[in-house]
Amino acid sequence: xxPKLIIDKEKFRHNVKELLNKCHENGQSMMAVxxxxxxxxxxxxxxxxxNVDYIADSRIQNLMTFxxxxxRVLLRLPMMSEAELIVKHxxxxxxxxxxxxxxxxxxxxxxxxxxxxxxxxxxxxxxEGIFIEENIYSTIEKILKLEHIQLKGIxxxxxxxxxxxxxxxxxNQLVNYKNRIEKEFEIKLDIISGGNSxxxxxxxxxxxxxxxxxxxxxxxxxLGRETAYGNDIENxxxxxxxxxxxxxxxxxxxxxxxxxxxxxxxxxxxxFKDTGNMLRAIIGIGKQDVDYLELIPYDTISAIxxxxxxxxxxxxxxxxxxxxxxxxxxxxxYASILSLTxxxxxxxxxx
Ligand SMILES: Cc1ncc(COP(=O)(O)O)c(C=O)c1O
Numbered sequence: 001x002x003p004k005l006i007i008d009k010e011k012f013r014h015n016v017k018e019l020l021n022k023c024h025e026n027g028q029s030m031m032a033v034x035x036x037x038x039x040x041x042x043x044x045x046x047x048x049x050x051n052v053d054y055i056a057d058s059r060i061q062n063l064m065t066f067x068x069x070x071x072r073v074l075l076r077l078p079m080m081s082e083a084e085l086i087v088k089h090x091x092x093x094x095x096x097x098x099x100x101x102x103x104x105x106x107x108x109x110x111x112x113x114x115x116x117x118x119x120x121x122x123x124x125x126x127x128e129g130i131f132i133e134e135n136i137y138s139t140i141e142k143i144l145k146l147e148h149i150q151l152k153g154i155x156x157x158x159x160x161x162x163x164x165x166x167x168x169x170x171x172n173q174l175v176n177y178k179n180r181i182e183k184e185f186e187i188k189l190d191i192i193s194g195g196n197s198x199x200x201x202x203x204x205x206x207x208x209x210x211x212x213x214x215x216x217x218x219x220x221x222x223l224g225r226e227t228a229y230g231n232d233i234e235n236x237x238x239x240x241x242x243x244x245x246x247x248x249x250x251x252x253x254x255x256x257x258x259x260x261x262x263x264x265x266x267x268x269x270x271x272f273k274d275t276g277n278m279l280r281a282i283i284g285i286g287k288q289d290v291d292y293l294e295l296i297p298y299d300t301i302s303a304i305x306x307x308x309x310x311x312x313x314x315x316x317x318x319x320x321x322x323x324x325x326x327x328x329x330x331x332x333x334y335a336s337i338l339s340l341t342x343x344x345x346x347x348x349x350x351x
Pocket of ligand 1: 033035058075076094157195196197198216217218219220227
């Protein structure tokens, strides 16, 4: 059934192996991030077979769907209301709120477990993490008193909200915090987690400061792209996922609607440019599954609009002949993989 995601498991395995080697060569453990493909089991199995150091996801619902000897890490700060599920289905979570950590402590006490915590520090990207230095130390002091919490380390996340590019200088601040924490509290932190796929250039250039020993990789594994500048990573596939869609109508029609223009299906007033008649196809997939602007056609066609269940393509430029029932293939972006793997209307085939 279409729309269908074709998932190339061997390309995925290759990417995982390459990046894992690169991390280890540079003294970094790797958290393989599964959220972009909703922890698809066939791909999670590959992560387990390749023995990545950690498997990480932002949603506890994804981590709940598999067990493994490899520690599972919850990336998004926990909701207090999820604490019971989190201590059951993950070994470590990233945190920045002491009240939430106390709740995790209570819940892990109930099942006689110790839950690992990585304390997040905001180095300027302004998403999660403690921003004021003194609050870092006061929070650590409180964490160390909790019986069912193990302080695993500290971490930071850049290039997500604010787009801040990691530099050795910025990451050195994390190392300074590590040193001060270890000295002041006479403890050793296992994990100093320096960031996500935006750290890839520093990783490849051997510029990650000593003291940082962990990196969390999602986009680079599935799309072969570092995320500070959007550059392709050498020898990493960018086409693990391909989307196949089916044409449900193909006809020559004008490029602008005929009649007074009111609102479209989503309450917006559309604007059109008259380029004369065009060959237009409709494929059986829509806004409910994916944003058409995030699809990259393999052929010289372009997606020009969509409604909930339809995407409209301009087929005027291609030399290939398409008929109703034929397939149109797309390469994908991070956002399109995310939404397509979330849609229950999109099937999957593994090669
Ligand atoms: C806290 C955190 N770390 C790491 C990642 C992975 O980011 P990327 O896909 O850029 O490697 C994400 C997002 O998925 C995240 O939210």
